[in-house]
Amino acid sequence: KLNKDEIYHVFCLALCISCVDGVVSDREAEMLTRIGFSLGLSPEDISALSANAKGAIQETSIADVIAFSLATLKAQLSSDQLRGVKYVLRFVSGGEKNVSSSEEALLELINEIWQD
Numbered sequence: 001k002l003n004k005d006e007i008y009h010v011f012c013l014a015l016c017i018s019c020v021d022g023v024v025s026d027r028e029a030e031m032l033t034r035i036g037f038s039l040g041l042s043p044e045d046i047s048a049l050s051a052n053a054k055g056a057i058q059e060t061s062i063a064d065v066i067a068f069s070l071a072t073l074k075a076q077l078s079s080d081q082l083r084g085v086k087y088v089l090r091f092v093s094g095g096e097k098n099v100s101s102s103e104e105a106l107l108e109l110i111n112e113i114w115q116d
Contacts, residue, residue: 009069021100
């Protein structure tokens with residue numbers, strides 16, 4: 001149960017995980033859509049959130065968007081919720097296989113910042 005702001009930040013992080021290596025695969029795009037649906041978003045909501053997140057990345061940087069979303073979610077979510085978000089982000093990156101080094105580095109950073 002997340003509010004709209006939290007959903008936005010989870011989606012931003014999922015988008016950043018999928019594009020941090022410079023390529024959004026078909027599988028990653030499908031995972032983003034699935035995550036959006038599981039967060040209760042409509043296709044229009046997913047498109048709007050994607051556009052907002054991509055705009056934020058262009059206006060600042062992917063690092064700034066990641067840092068802001070990580071800090072916001074850490075301040076607002078419980079430990080259990082953060083564990084769930086980490087699971088979702090690992091899912092977007094491909095689970096345990098086919099994870100690029102840049103995606104793995106981002107996942108490690110998230111684990112460090114959101115330590116239990």
